Amino acid sequence: MDPVIIAGAGPVGLTLALALARQEVPCVLLDEGPGTDEPRPARTVVLHEDTAALVQRLSGVPLARAGFRWAGWRSMRRRQVMREIAFDDTDPAPLHIAQHVLTGALRAALAREPLVRTAVDSRLDGVEQDASGVTVRTRGPKGTWWRGSYLVGCDGPRSTVRKLQDIRFPGRTAVERHAVAALRTELPWQDQALLHRAPPWRTSGPSAGEITARPLPDGVWRVDWLLPPGKDLVTPELLVTRIRETLAGWTGGSVPPYELVDTGVHTVHHRLARRWRVGRVFLAGDAAHLLGALGTQGLDEGLRDADNLAWKLALAWHHGPHEALLDSYQTERRAVVAARLRAADQALPLLRGGKGLRSVVPGSARGHDALLTDGHLGRGSLGAPGAYADSPLMPPRLEGEVPVETPPGWPVTDVVVTAEDGSFVRLRDRLGRGALLVVLVAPGTGVWERRHWASAGLMPRLAAAVDSLPRPAELLVAESYPGAAAHTVLLVRPDGHLVTALSGVRPADLHAAAEAALGGTGRTAEEAEAGAGAGTR
Structure with a gap:
């Protein structure tokens, strides 16, 4: 069968190629550029727990060494500290990393992957599809025709794939603009990220006084200044003035020594493609959606697109x-991104509207701070990973279904599990292999060698039930899972979302849930789309 063609070699396209190759699907990656990325320290991304784990699992690179995990988070308004958060193992810190470092790690992993062919200096400019595949034309020094089974457009906001499929991309332009600088300096909040609203040295308007500082390795900080509405040019002189007054304000007087490493202007747009699939052609990442206001990270959702689509394409390819x-790819992912865009659009007037409710509602400043913190830290309606509770892949109510702390459709908690070879691993490390995961919660098994319990109690019956599932599944054992009683059986999708939790070994229920999760039963896409409220924008 022909390979999957991926247009675009940014973080999402690279991640999708690796995810497919890990599931033994060959790919052709069309890269418009020369196959390298210009170092830009001021162009960084923040990855939250699930997306950082995804990239680390695929690249094999300890990303904490390549990026920076914050020790804590501090938010201030004027001179008052509104909130301080210290991160630990129970509340992991986000990972802040330069985008060229991230793509470099992904490119290095792809170079070791024999199933991925990268075509550099190849810009897509024609697509034809038929019942058995797609034919793609590229232009450039090595322009040619390519034949593939599917095409995924990961080619950014100006996606050629999207335009060739005549897919509308409505939304709003320049929702926010930020002046950005990467500085090597020392700040009073060592290793902590900082959000400072209405600093006392800024008095030129309601939007002129929001500053974010996020640490990077080697003593470098990315500092963002929210710009007032409009298209005023950010000159070097204006940026240096902001840098100096900000550093002096934070250090209480004179400007500390600093080295200006890089600068830029970051403009945030909010857009959502009307369709994410046309036959054998799909969209992912910035080609399908643009978001990022109020501290949220659009790349998080692009990586989740790749994770969601990879196992489905792999199953269809094999x-x-x-x-x-x-079809469930569009239904699930578009609904999640639409919900985040709605949440941001509803919060923007409150947070960027000047006096607004702050003049009449006591304590609203703290509420605003909580909303912004959610966006920056990947929490709440603005930032948390979305759920697929209304997906067409969810099974109907099962007789043996029991509640656990994770509702069906939500990402599972990353607990320690025992694999079939007897090794102890993280649950998240077993994701992305194309197989369903069946997890038995069995307290006490961790202290015994696998040979002592693999053939005892519930295990033989559960192993037989797993072997009879419609597609291959991996059987794992956990000492505990939040909210789960002993002998609870969890069914988990290849992308880490819970399908169901069952009380004990129930082969019929487990088979029905697995069949639904693989697209065999459940609600129709139209019913799920209506239930999720994922209307067009």
């Missing part, structure tokens, strides 16, 4: 087209 499963 076992034949499965329309319900492939």
